[in-house]
Amino acid sequence: MQEYSVMDEGIVPSxxxxxxxxxxxxxxxxxxxxxxxxxxxxxxxxxWAYAFFKYQLGHPITDMPFVGLANFRKLLAQxxxxxxxxxxxxxxSFLNILCTPLPMIFAIMLNEVHHARYKKFIQTATTLPxxxxxxxxxxxxxxxxxxxxLIAVIQGRFGNVQTGTDILGNNDIVWIFQLLLGIWKxxxxxAIIYLAAISGIDQELYDAARVxxxxxxxxxxxxxxxxxxxxxxxxxxxQVSNLLNNGLDQYFVFYNPSVAxxxxxxxxxxxxxxxxxxxxxxSIVLGMFKxxxxxxxxxxxxxxxxxxxxxxxx
Amino acid sequence: MKKKTISTVLSxxxxxxxxxxxxxxxxxxxxxxxxxxxxxxxxxxxxxxxSASETAESSSSGELxxxxxxxxxxxxxAEDGEWDCAVAEQIKEATGITLNIVKVDHDKMKVxxxxxxxxxxxxxxxxxxxxxSSIISSGQLLPLDDLLEEYGxxxxxxxxxxxxxxKKIVGDGTTYILPCAVKKAEPDNPLQxxxxxFFTRYDYYKAIGSPEMNGEDEYLDVLRQIxxxxxxxxxxxxxxxxxxAWTDWGAWPYIxxxxxxxxxxxxxxxxxxxxxxxxxxxxxxxxxxxxxxxxKFFNKAYRMGLFDPEGLTxxxxxxxxxxxxxxxxxxxxxxxxxxxxxxxxxxEILPDIYDYDxxxxxxxxxxxxxxxxxxxxxxxxxxLNYLETDEGARLIFNGVQGEDWDYVDxxxxxxxxxxxxxxxxxxxxxxxxxxxxxxxxxxxxxxxPEDGYPVKLTNxxxxxMEHATxxxxxxxxxxxxxxxxxxxxxxxxxxxxxxxxxVVPVSLQxxxxxxxxxxxxxxxxxxxxxxxxxxxxxxxxDEQFEKAKQDIISDLKAMGYENAAxxxxxxxxxxxxxxxxxxx
Numbered sequence: 001m002q003e004y005s006v007m008d009e010g011i012v013p014s015x016x017x018x019x020x021x022x023x024x025x026x027x028x029x030x031x032x033x034x035x036x037x038x039x040x041x042x043x044x045x046x047x048w049a050y051a052f053f054k055y056q057l058g059h060p061i062t063d064m065p066f067v068g069l070a071n072f073r074k075l076l077a078q079x080x081x082x083x084x085x086x087x088x089x090x091x092x093s094f095l096n097i098l099c100t101p102l103p104m105i106f107a108i109m110l111n112e113v114h115h116a117r118y119k120k121f122i123q124t125a126t127t128l129p130x131x132x133x134x135x136x137x138x139x140x141x142x143x144x145x146x147x148x149x150l151i152a153v154i155q156g157r158f159g160n161v162q163t164g165t166d167i168l169g170n171n172d173i174v175w176i177f178q179l180l181l182g183i184w185k186x187x188x189x190x191a192i193i194y195l196a197a198i199s200g201i202d203q204e205l206y207d208a209a210r211v212x213x214x215x216x217x218x219x220x221x222x223x224x225x226x227x228x229x230x231x232x233x234x235x236x237x238x239q240v241s242n243l244l245n246n247g248l249d250q251y252f253v254f255y256n257p258s259v260a261x262x263x264x265x266x267x268x269x270x271x272x273x274x275x276x277x278x279x280x281x282x283s284i285v286l287g288m289f290k291x292x293x294x295x296x297x298x299x300x301x302x303x304x305x306x307x308x309x310x311x312x313x314x
Numbered sequence: 315m316k317k318k319t320i321s322t323v324l325s326x327x328x329x330x331x332x333x334x335x336x337x338x339x340x341x342x343x344x345x346x347x348x349x350x351x352x353x354x355x356x357x358x359x360x361x362x363x364x365s366a367s368e369t370a371e372s373s374s375s376g377e378l379x380x381x382x383x384x385x386x387x388x389x390x391x392a393e394d395g396e397w398d399c400a401v402a403e404q405i406k407e408a409t410g411i412t413l414n415i416v417k418v419d420h421d422k423m424k425v426x427x428x429x430x431x432x433x434x435x436x437x438x439x440x441x442x443x444x445x446x447s448s449i450i451s452s453g454q455l456l457p458l459d460d461l462l463e464e465y466g467x468x469x470x471x472x473x474x475x476x477x478x479x480x481k482k483i484v485g486d487g488t489t490y491i492l493p494c495a496v497k498k499a500e501p502d503n504p505l506q507x508x509x510x511x512f513f514t515r516y517d518y519y520k521a522i523g524s525p526e527m528n529g530e531d532e533y534l535d536v537l538r539q540i541x542x543x544x545x546x547x548x549x550x551x552x553x554x555x556x557x558x559a560w561t562d563w564g565a566w567p568y569i570x571x572x573x574x575x576x577x578x579x580x581x582x583x584x585x586x587x588x589x590x591x592x593x594x595x596x597x598x599x600x601x602x603x604x605x606x607x608x609x610k611f612f613n614k615a616y617r618m619g620l621f622d623p624e625g626l627t628x629x630x631x632x633x634x635x636x637x638x639x640x641x642x643x644x645x646x647x648x649x650x651x652x653x654x655x656x657x658x659x660x661x662e663i664l665p666d667i668y669d670y671d672x673x674x675x676x677x678x679x680x681x682x683x684x685x686x687x688x689x690x691x692x693x694x695x696x697x698l699n700y701l702e703t704d705e706g707a708r709l710i711f712n713g714v715q716g717e718d719w720d721y722v723d724x725x726x727x728x729x730x731x732x733x734x735x736x737x738x739x740x741x742x743x744x745x746x747x748x749x750x751x752x753x754x755x756x757x758x759x760x761x762x763p764e765d766g767y768p769v770k771l772t773n774x775x776x777x778x779m780e781h782a783t784x785x786x787x788x789x790x791x792x793x794x795x796x797x798x799x800x801x802x803x804x805x806x807x808x809x810x811x812x813x814x815x816x817v818v819p820v821s822l823q824x825x826x827x828x829x830x831x832x833x834x835x836x837x838x839x840x841x842x843x844x845x846x847x848x849x850x851x852x853x854x855x856d857e858q859f860e861k862a863k864q865d866i867i868s869d870l871k872a873m874g875y876e877n878a879a880x881x882x883x884x885x886x887x888x889x890x891x892x893x894x895x896x897x898x
Binding site for chain 2: 054056057058059063078142146147148152155156159160166168169256257258259260261264272273275276277278279
């Protein structure tokens, strides 16, 4: 028999009340994060207004001269420089996208290791670099590759003059070098989500594959990989939508005049224009430009995904 | 039920922490800036309000008020919170002012200005003229003219030209900032070992027979010999270079040592000024100018195998480590370099071997100001003026009399623990703990105390003689009956072996600001050059060098840099015409 309770406007099922209470509880739990997301992702959007003003340090926006689209015209006037920065950004992002399968492959390989201690050691050793700041990574790279570093010491052991390598200042390989550093730093961490996904694959599928005579490689190819594909696709989509978000830290610490031509990505360029050149309003235009392209990319890839796979994430 | 309660409490807690986190930063700062307890914060606030009214009463009489108050002080060389050190105690005793530090740097100062949260008084860490002008026009800096007149007589006496510059050029008729590092020429008291230039390892120079040189090409040849010799002396196989650089100070290694060794000084807006003629020249556009000659010098050095390619990737600290470990043999700054000296005949000019006339100091850079947030402007000015007196300046640079320095047989000199640290060659940590030199930019630096000795007691002749390193003493003895390198350089100038620059013309120091648009183009140009300088320094041939140079110049012109530079040149012409009215 269904229970009823008396409410102000009549008789409603008590089940509805329970649902409301549960909803309220979830809302409360989610609320802080919604506020945080609003505070850090949406409130800053108000700063876009500065793109239409001539920024003056210390003045309220109402006191700043309105310049209309002048800062946007600057983007066109300096298109050559912006194109160079975009080239660097896209090159590094595409290289990163090409390497998207690596964490998945690594997770599959790690999953096949049966020696528990060895497996944990590898997982810990590969996850730890994710928590090292880029500044420390720079110091490590310097300690390995500079003229006073590890490679130079090895050169010395073979009786050569210790010159080290010029890898930190080599403009020709800067994209690859930065990519490898990024892989070293993030591989273990990115593999965690795939390890979780692997543990979620139905064990009966593996049993069935074994009964059908599948060897390890076939099991991986026909059970594990298909089981990981939804996760892979979601991460790929997110990465594509972040195509222009290379971040600042890595490129800030590894920036030097020898590699400046190829290491300046959009995030670094925004920092340079805003902080070093003092042109805040134009740096905001660059930021807006970046956001616009990112949103367009996200919806394009989402649309493609919907057409090809019948699924979308947005 | 229990689960529900826990989750509800948890979510409420999360909401609560978020709200607290979003609370007023000022409120939190106030509590922290006292002694960490809210009660203390409230007590101080009450005390502050009470003192404010007392100050208002006493200030009208113009007397030095010593009632206890707290001021926030924006500097970079101390940590946030109440400044707790011997120098701070002495200041408190002398002025009644407790200083609460707000640690600032270039970027944080801009953030504070943008939010209207400037400390009571502060320095402007390398802020551009454009930023300072903006802060002034936003009304956040206090006009100082009346305060200077009533409470700042020592400041007015010590830096009249700098104040005039501040009033006419920066503040458009009102004084808002007080320039620091004003200098007066002291040709009778040469510095211990100069300041900037090409300081080269003397032991290796002597080991190769101290060859005579005449000009920079021969200097490069001598550097090659020195480098070969130094490399042959190493048993660890590490590569030695005669010259190097670093990247985290922008183009400093290329803007300072070479142009200074040719009688130039660096100005704003990527310009150099000739100290003899007072003419200005743009670093990048003047194709035959001293800057490009310097770049050619470094390129030559690179092609001779003398320039460390890591000079274009490494940071300042790595450069210092190489200098210390003998892997780089020439330093551009004397500090951290006890065994390098200026070699005879390398360059015509021996830069900065004495303190020189710098009437406007560092101009806007690193200047002092009081914000309109300050509740006790009179007391803030009294403090600034105290630091400008002989007593205050001695305190800033030497610590507390009787503890860190004192008169011994009538001669003021470092004593006790500080002397021990100075003798050990590394007094930095001790000085920081005591607060010595922390406020170096809070006085002009031109005081000439009645006892006849320099304000900074490490600048006395006796101190320099007693604290020259063995290598410096050897160099001094090899070139005459001298005790430290500065005396040798002084003699070279007197003998006509070298020249020096002892005055930076006022006309070069009072050049007015360019328009904001021009300043942004100039900054953009500087960043562009910094990003491309390796193409010039590491060019493999004359043709490649010339091409890289021309590419840079044409790209700069394409971004409108020429017009921005011309604006500065016009301002420099005006400054030259008006300079006479600034001379005192």
